[in-house]
Amino acid sequence: MASILQAKDLGKQVESGGQPLVILHEVSFTVEPGDSLAILGASGSGKSTLLGLLAGLDVPSSGTVYLNGVDIFSIDEDARARLRGRLAGFVFQSFQLLPALNALENVMLPLELFGAADARERATIALQRVGLAARLSHLPKHLSGGEQQRVAMARAFVVQPKILFADEPTGNLDAATGSQIIDLMLELNGAQGTTLILVTHDEVLAQQCGRQLHLAAGKIVP
Amino acid sequence: MWSAVAFGSREDCAVNTLRLSWLMLRRDWRTGEWRVLLIALVLAVGSISTVGLFANRVGLALQQQATSFLGADLRLVATHPFPPAYRAAALQRGLRVVENATFPSMVVYGQQNVLAKIHAVEEGYPLRGKIHIYDGTDHVAQGIPAPGTLWADKRLLQRMGLQLGNEVVIGELRLRVAARVVRDVDQSIGFASFAPSVLINAADVPASGLIQPGSRISYKILFAGDSAQLDDMRVWLKGQLAVGEKLEDVRDARPEIRTALERAEHFLGLAALTAVVLAGVAMALAASHFIIRHLDTCAMMRCLGATQSQVLRIFMYQFLLLGVLAVLLGGLLGYAAQSVLVQSIESMREAALPPPDWLPLWQAAASGMALLLGFAFLPLWQLKGVSPLRVIRRELGLPPARTSLLYASGAIVLSALFLWQAGSLKLGLTVLAGLVAGLLLFGLLAWLAVHALAWLPLRGSHAFANLARHGRTNALQIVALSLGGMALLLLTFVRADLLESWRGRLPPDAPNHFIVNIQPDQLASIKKFFIQQQLPTPQLFPMVRGRLIAVNDQAISGNDYPETRASRLVEREFNLSWSDHLPTDNTLAQGVWWERGTSSVLSVEEGIAETLGINIGDILTYDVAGSPFSAKVVNLRKVQWDSMQVNFYVITSPDLMKDYSASYLTSFYLPADKAHASDALIKDFPNLLIIDTEAVIEQVRKIMDQIAQTMSAVFLFTLLSGLAVLYAALLATQDERIHQAAILRTLGADSRYLRRLHLTEFAVLGALSGLFAAAGGTLLGWVLAIKVLEIPYHSSALIWLVGVGGGMVTVTLAGWLATRRVARMSPLQVLQSV
Secondary structure (H helix, E strand, O other): OOOOEEEEEEEEEEEEOOEEEEEEEEEEEEEOOOOEEEEEEOOOOOHHHHHHHHOOOOOOOEEEEEEOOEEOOOOOHHHHHHHHHHHEEEEEOOOOOOOOOOHHHHHHHHHHHOOOOOHHHHHHHHHHHOOOHHHOOOOHHHOOHHHHHHHHHHHHHOOOOOEEEEEOOOOOOOHHHHHHHHHHHHHHHHHHOOEEEEEEOOHHHHHOOOEEEEEEOOEEEO | OOOOOOOOOHHHHHHHHHHHHHHHHHHHHHOOOOHHHHHHHHHHHHHHHHHHHHHHHHHHHHHHHHHHHHOOOEEEEEOOOOOHHHHHHHHHOOOEEEEEEEEEEEEEEOOEEEEEEEEEEOOOOOOOOOOEEEOOOEEEOOOOOOOOEEEEEHHHHHHHOOOOOOEEEEOOEEEEEEEEEEEOOOOOOOOOOOOOEEEEEHHHHHHHOOOOOOOOOEEEEEEEOOHHHHHHHHHHHHHHOOOOEEEEEHHHOOHHHHHHHHHHHHHHHHHHHHHHHHHHHHHHHHHHHHHHHOHHHHHHHHHOOOOHHHHHHHHHHHHHHHHHHHHHHHHHHHHHHHHHHHHHOHHHHHHOOOOOOOHHHHHHHHHHHHHHHHHHHHHHHHHHHOOHHHHOOOOOOOOOOOHHHHHHHHHHHHHHHHHHHHOOHHHHHHHHHHHHHHHHHHHHHHHHHHHHHHHOOOOOHHHHHHHHHOHHHHHHHHHHHHHHHHHHHHHHHHHHHHHHHHHHOOOOOOOOEEEEEEOHHHHHHHHHHHHHOOOOOOOOEEEEEEEEEEEOOEEOOHHHOOOHHHHHHHHOOEEEEEOOOOOOOOEEEEEOOOOOOOOOEEEEEHHHHHHHOOOOOOEEEEEEOOEEEEEEEEEEEEOOHHHOOOOOOEEEOHHHHOOOOOEEEEEEOOOHHHOHHHHHHHHHOOOOEEEEOHHHHHHHHHHHHHHHHHHHHHHHHHHHHHHHHHHHHHHHHHHHHHHHHHHHHHOOOOHHHHHHHHHHHHHHHHHHHHHHHHHHHHHHHHHHHHHHHOOOOOOOOHHHHHHHHHHHHHHHHHHHHHHHHHHHOOHHHHHHHO
């Protein structure tokens, strides 16, 4: 089976105080469909930068990424955006819900961007799945952190992504809520056969994934 | 399991983008994000449309009035009868037509003969305006004199001692005097008929035997209808005009009122733009605040797969929807404001002004959309470049903007609006350049002031340091607030003084009568007459009529001047006067007045000099009754044509005129209780033409009153826009203040400390804004007085006190209202609310 995600000699370097600063150095790995991969590392190890590059949110200094067989840095920014919209879902530490839209509208958003006809029905079902059937018309600021992350999860899964990128999804939550969120994410991941790329610094959480990738100073370490 | 998602077509996406825009607009509206932008735009459109609609209605009323002075919309004058094709062509176009003939004839009553001007009119005359007659009662005439009767003016009746009912002879006709004409349609100033006039029915003319070959008859054909029919007729007529036929329309009538109105329109238009500039500032602040608040939204949408253009379209549609809404509301507001204005001005309510055209509303709408484009669309463009990476790296903000481009877009829109409203490139550019220079200067001074305060060892130094840290933002806020304050101070202090001085230009005893055709041998007896009547002795001005035939020895004719006005001026005779002194109400614009005894020099009015391209040093040659003279232009004069005083385009040194026979003219104020004096004057000096200008003066005075009241309404818009700037400025910095407060609270600052910090900052901002507002108000007042209204200006010390004090109190109060909850909230609550 063809791999869903492949990083090839991925490097990122920025200018800092007139000096080049290497954030990622020749990172290469492959992820198969349905796998779950935890990217671990201390603060500043380059894990969020790696996630940004894998999802095509940022552009590397060297190397490339193949997402579902497409070299995402050989296409332009808009084409990458469309590819993300069709293949990927995202869950972030800071939830990133649009404050002006209610829970249902936030979940409908990715569907509406692509003109899906049944966005409302699908979003309602997705919110029911994450246990928020009674919170459809609530604005994000009226939801708890856990509830906001559930909405974000429904938004990520509603487009039936082939791959889910999660950046410290429990970072803003207490331990009990965080654990519930992870269970839910893994359950959805398993149920839909979605590939999961999870960035975390939590070893226990990482252990729930099929594979772990340790980063230190921008390099993969054993 | 969830089923697979069926993604829609391109069209579905477009529909969804629009739906999403509408949804987000609605949601953002609830959170108040759009409020400032909408309010600012509504005020701008409201302000422009109020002035536009108001000026349009007054202009239309004036046009109607002007048509009544012609008795028609369009008039063709000739020295021969018109071919029947003219009447047929007009009727075919749906126009109303009448033909008149005017000729001089002796009116005989008993032993007396008086030369009169006979107007033979057809049924239907006048097509525009009304004739007021007295036939026992004073009323508007229905129709024209019946065959066998005539209507005569007061001059004829007084000269011949005629009573209503008497019979007079004109040619072979015997006609009964059926009425006295109180006011005819074409008694505009400049109508210099020296003979009394008589109105008869055209049906009587053939029997009079007066129309013979060689008779001096002026034929007139009058047309009235709608503007499309008239335009069509005008074009057709221009192709048909024979020698001796001249087309006249309303543009030729009432120049003095038209001048007053045009000046007022430009002035009001520019005043309206102060509201527009403020609205622009508020919109720019609100738009940049909006954009900063939507960075996350943009990044998230990009992350979810939205393309750059899709993101841009989502926000663009929101701005467009908002623009359309604002234009509609602004238009309604403008319409309502001008209606209230017209209703509140007594003279206008009575005048029953015609309803306005749609044009000013379209112009206001276009201006509103242009403002939105200039101040909001380009900042919006930046959102397109927001990186999706911001979802994980929040420190990523907007891509570096081309600030020069952003400023340039606003400046271009404002420049275009200023040039349009000013009506002249020079005035528009002067006002705009002054405004921009003032803003930059105030901005720099504000920046220096907030930095200087931070260096002073004062209590509350944390607040001063805080102000200095955001020097640029605060300088911008100070400039914006001082613009609002300036409008307020102008409204309260400067406006009343200016208006009083301006109205003072036309004092209650402004001359209301002109006497023309005074002969040199009558000068002494005229002066004596005034003394006898206990009226101030008027200044008598000599006058000869001459035609300009050469400039610098180059012969000229009307064809040398492409501009119609210049061409007409060259073709007609000028009234020339002479004097050793500069007339009291004239001022020198260029050059110096001549010493007594200087010979062969001229003084020219600067307006006509500009029209004809005459400069100091040019040699002008005039032909007076076939005898030419040449003289050098040594100065240009500024003349207040609306002062109702006798004024001349050209004044010569006395030596040039001594050999020509002159007549004299004067103007004087005749109080209502001495109206009989004018009758006595006509009786004693039958050759004089006395022109009553009371109606014209009344009209100019009314226009001034109307403008004064309109100006109040316009400045109200400016004031409201100033408040919008205050609101936008507070909103733009609110998030940062809240964030800072939360950190300070966490570090142990109590609510008293926070309150003092905020209030000190706001008080300083307010005081500096007030100071600049007072400076700006004084400066603008001076410019308006000296440059626009041409009146002296006296500054008031109170403006500084009220400016600084008022600014401090208002901004502190508004700031306190905006931030008072911050001091009471817990740090976590505060941070979560940002």
